[in-house]
Amino acid sequence: NAGVTQTPKFRVLKTGQSMTLLCAQDMNHEYMYWYRQDPGMGLRLIHYSVGEGTTAKGEVPDGYNVSRLKKQNFLLGLESAAPSQTSVYFCASSLGTEAFFGQGTRLTVV
Amino acid sequence: DAKTTQPNSMESNEEEPVHLPCNHSTISGTDYIHWYRQLPSQGPEYVIHGLTSNVNNRMASLAIAEDRKSSTLILHRATLRDAAVYYCILRDATSTASKLTFGTGTRLQVML
Numbered sequence: 001n002a003g004v005t006q007t008p009k010f011r012v013l014k015t016g017q018s019m020t021l022l023c024a025q026d027m028n029h030e031y032m033y034w035y036r037q038d039p040g041m042g043l044r045l046i047h048y049s050v051g052e053g054t055t056a057k058g059e060v061p062d063g064y065n066v067s068r069l070k071k072q073n074f075l076l077g078l079e080s081a082a083p084s085q086t087s088v089y090f091c092a093s094s095l096g097t098e099a100f101f102g103q104g105t106r107l108t109v110v
Numbered sequence: 111d112a113k114t115t116q117p118n119s120m121e122s123n124e125e126e127p128v129h130l131p132c133n134h135s136t137i138s139g140t141d142y143i144h145w146y147r148q149l150p151s152q153g154p155e156y157v158i159h160g161l162t163s164n165v166n167n168r169m170a171s172l173a174i175a176e177d178r179k180s181s182t183l184i185l186h187r188a189t190l191r192d193a194a195v196y197y198c199i200l201r202d203a204t205s206t207a208s209k210l211t212f213g214t215g216t217r218l219q220v221m222l
Binding site for chain 2: 004
């Protein structure tokens with residue numbers, strides 16, 4: 001039982017490049033989330049999904065897009081990366097009570 | 111969302127109990143009190159949650175004040191592996207998708 005798996009674990013992007021972060025969960029959870037965490041701060045919600053085919057904006061959605069084509073996968077896209085998007089990104093899933101988090105993706109935009 | 115207030119950092123000696131406080135004076139009747147912790151270089155992990163009554167599980171105990179305006183996470187015997195940032199979070203049971211709003215938490219250091 002893998003839980004929540006994030007791909008990739010590390011990535012360096014040049015300003016203006018695009019990329020997609022993949023989150024996969026094997027617990028049949030309805031809810032999935034993308035957070036970012038900057039140094040010394042708590043996690044901030046970027047986007048979330050309440051089920052397959054649905055997405056919604058969180059606290060800091062600008063510069064990001066998401067898709068939930070399959071229940072088990074939640075994709076986070078950066079269309080044109082900026083240095084301000086340098087951060088650690090965490091994906092999570094939940095049935096409504098306990099949330100399970102992935103190990104994070106460390107993204108650096110230079 | 112109702113907010114929580116936690117000390118920035120705390121220290122504990124190994125093998126001793128640790129009491130991590132959290133104030134949430136604006137808590138509403140539908141807010142559950144959740145605790146998560148984040149070990150170094152890892153994602154947060156669930157610790158415990160409660161509504162009104164004290165709760166115990168294999169990781170910790172949660173003591174909730176009678177007026178629900180504060181709570182305390184209790185680690186009964188701290189180990190070096192408990193060194194982490196502990197987040198106290200209010201989750202509105204009626205909100206869409208059970209979103210969690212993280213503050214900056216309490217950084218717990220465990221000393222030998």
